[in-house]
């Protein structure tokens with residue numbers, strides 16, 4: 201068997217088009233322009249690239265983008281004051297504080313200061329609780345993108361055996377909740393899991409989100425399974441070069457899986473598309489307007 205390659209880049213482009221369509225309709229029919237505020241504290245080079253790219257993509261889809269860059273030494277009060285201002289700003293419908301924050305700042309305290317209805321990352325404890333109890337919430341972008349790709353491939357996920365490898369608050373835990381919400385039988389595996397090969401072997405759906413290069417050998421994958429690889433790991437490719445690999449050994453897995461996301465070009469592009477989708481969803485909910493179809497759970 202040779203797996204179908206799930207085209208995350210193409211799928212993300214379709215989601216982004218749907219977002220742009222809805223933004224245009226919100227403007228013409230209701231005079232509302234969705235706005236996303238992104239906050240970066242410090243000068244971490246990777247975070248600077250992510251934040252610039254989020255701002256660019258937000259503007260390209262017709263939304264307003266507000267960038268706030270704070271000095272690495274900014275106090276917790278500086279950051280909380282900024283968040284309070286954004287919470288009360290009617291032009292801002294989504295607020296994202298780029299993580300990781302410098303060590304002297306408390307991630308949880310900062311995230312929980314964001315108004316839950318503007319929490320486009322879905323990290324606020326209220327949104328985590330709403331998702332866990334099957335209520336309407338803002339859903340973290342990466343798991344939302346993974347769920348969209350799985351629904352597109354399978355239609356119904358009901359009754360399928362799913363394993364999520366990794367238990368982070370950003371990906372693993374919300375992914376497990378979403379799969380449970382779609383009636384999968386879900387196993388969350390992690391570094392202490394006793395027999396990971398056996399857990400993976402019986403899974404119809406494997407979502408790998410540990411951030412360890414090729415930790416899942418292709419031979420573990422069940423024939424015909426769907427593999428969603430969230431890992432983006434830079435490894436030595438010899439000759440002073442590097443290359444990106446996922447958490448799953450792609451060539452081996454491709455020979456057994458029914459479908460698999462590539463790295464790069466799989467989950468990555470869906471994450472930013474879902475951030476744009478969440479911003480439109482937040483804008484509609486805040487203004488009591490109909491939400492776009494298929495962009496939220």
Ligand code: GUN
Nearest residue numbers: 296297298299300321341
């Ligand atoms: N840093 C890495 N991924 C993310 C994310 O999804 N959201 C935020 N806010 N920061 C991140």
